[in-house]
Amino acid sequence: MQNFTPVASLAGGILIGLASAAMLLLNGKIAGVSGICAGLLMPARNETLWRACFVAGLLAGGAMLRFWIPAAFDFGALKSSAVLAAAGLLVGFGTRLGNGCTSGHGVCGVSRLSARSIFATATFMACGAATVFITDHVLGGPR
Numbered sequence: 001m002q003n004f005t006p007v008a009s010l011a012g013g014i015l016i017g018l019a020s021a022a023m024l025l026l027n028g029k030i031a032g033v034s035g036i037c038a039g040l041l042m043p044a045r046n047e048t049l050w051r052a053c054f055v056a057g058l059l060a061g062g063a064m065l066r067f068w069i070p071a072a073f074d075f076g077a078l079k080s081s082a083v084l085a086a087a088g089l090l091v092g093f094g095t096r097l098g099n100g101c102t103s104g105h106g107v108c109g110v111s112r113l114s115a116r117s118i119f120a121t122a123t124f125m126a127c128g129a130a131t132v133f134i135t136d137h138v139l140g141g142p143r
Helices: 006-027 033-041 048-068 081-097 102-111 115-138
Strands: none
Touching: 006 102, 033 048, 033 081, 033 102, 102 115
């Protein structure tokens, strides 16, 4: 495993958990990123500002990390940026079709021991593993 970064991974996990807990405790909202983004596309009354601030914070955090620690983005992606962008859009579209999202179920739902979220997260992970197996081993992608 050449990209194993346990300290950075632990720090990122702690920050994600703290942010999700703060959002739930302070606003009573689940931090599901695709749901928050979808709410910007179909705005409801009094829901737009906090959603826009959440997405702006995500983008600003990434931009600040890119500025201060550019090596954090040097992860040697094996796929092109277009393929990664298409994959991200498909994940977002699929999670909206399934009425949930990976972050909402994976971070917030599992931590609340929601059976629905545990099942959804297991399904996401199994589908991801199957996709990697098919693209890398059946279709002959990079190893």
